[in-house]
Amino acid sequence: MVARKCGSAACECAHGVVKHRAMILCKKVAGRSAATYVPKDLWEQVRDWNREHKRLKKVLKEMSEINEQIIRRHVQDKRHETAARRSLRLLPSA
Numbered sequence: 001m002v003a004r005k006c007g008s009a010a011c012e013c014a015h016g017v018v019k020h021r022a023m024i025l026c027k028k029v030a031g032r033s034a035a036t037y038v039p040k041d042l043w044e045q046v047r048d049w050n051r052e053h054k055r056l057k058k059v060l061k062e063m064s065e066i067n068e069q070i071i072r073r074h075v076q077d078k079r080h081e082t083a084a085r086r087s088l089r090l091l092p093s094a
């Protein structure tokens with residue numbers, strides 16, 4: 001949300017009293033920020049999309065952490081398996 005002047009000379013905001021709020025959607029494109037002005041009748045919709053975007057980002061982060069744990073556990077299991085095989089070979093054969 002940003003404060004904005006409406007451009008009308010008759011409006012109070014022309015005298016420095018900033019009283020209008022505007023919604024701007026910001027994103028980075030190739031290192032430069034790009035903004036999209038959001039019309040007021042889409043504010044609620046855009047807020048919902050933004051909430052959903054944040055939720056999905058959180059889900060993806062959780063998935064990545066779980067995948068990392070699977071890799072770590074896999075490596076550990078392999079190590080334990082190899083160690084167990086080695087110790088079995090060390091047993092004297094009957």
Ligand SMILES: [Zn+2]
Binds near residue numbers: 005006008011012
């Ligand atoms: Zn105004």
